[in-house]
Amino acid sequence: MAHKRTLKVGLDSAAPFPMHSDYNAEVFEGFEVDLMKAITAILDFELEYEVSLWSNILEKLFKGELDLICSAVTVTDSRRHILEFSNPYLHFRLCAVINHGDNLSGIADFKNKTIGIREATEAEKYVHVNFPANNMVHAETNRELYRKLQAGKIDMLIDDSPIAGGFLQKNPKLKVGMYLPNTDSQYAIAMKKGDVQLKAQFDQALSTLKENGLYQTIYKKWFADVQF
Incomplete structure (x- = not known):
């Protein structure tokens, strides 16, 4: 039997809850945790989380020490130059x-x-x-x-x-x-520049989750009464 591909996922050690809680706490949970579970269930991947300070985490991805980051990463033009991004999964200000x-x-x-x-x-x-x-x-x-x-x-x-x-x-x-005015922003999954195949797989999985209603279920669970 072929082994499932294991993805190394970078996490901010200063947990940005409700996106995700502290990885080393008794319960590791949050919107992004549920989202990644749902995506990797579709794609049949395993996840291996690696926790680091936010200031190091993008650098680790850039160097190829991580496969992706799903940890409240804002999509920006300057980051697009050095990283690949999935379609956004959350809009905010x-x-x-x-x-x-x-x-x-x-x-x-x-x-x-x-x-x-x-x-x-x-x-x-x-x-x-x-x-x-x-x-x-x-x-x-x-x-x-x-x-x-x-x-x-x-x-x-x-x-x-x-x-x-x-x-x-x-x-x-x-x-x-x-x-704050004119600060409409998006979170997306960041990957290594040029990792277009992985990006395509994640975009497809995100579309599937939105079509089958699972994305909305996860969203309601974490953001039912939050306005942003």
Whole structure:
């Protein structure tokens, strides 16, 4: 009997829940976990997860040490130059998260605010481009970032809306102050540049899941009451 192909899948060690939880926790779960199970069931692949810091993970894929990354990877033009992407599996926006007692009525309210961001993320780029004069505080993990906001070390943080949603379910003292204009984004599965056969297989599997309703079932399970 032929062995199933095993895919090495890169995961962000700072788990971006509800996309996926901490791989080393008792329960490894999330939208992307269910999605990958469903895709690999169709394609008859095995999965081997490898956990790494976000700043290393894209580099590992680029070097060919991983087959793919399914860990809240935003599709961008610059990443397209060096990586292959599947069709997107989730649409979202960037949002500003603030403490419950605060309010944001618009971008003008960002003036003089200290903004928290995660290193090597699209949110970080967005803040550098749009608010270069602001005081910025960088964090290596989501947890550290949200903790800084609760501790009053920053005035707000910028994050992907699905991940913010996951944190806000656990942090009732925080809220989304606003969704940021012109930040419509997509998550997709990243693969090594030139791995077009694998991309085609994943795109086909994603289409099948949308046609047979399984994608919608997984989506509802994780995002039933989240708005983004």
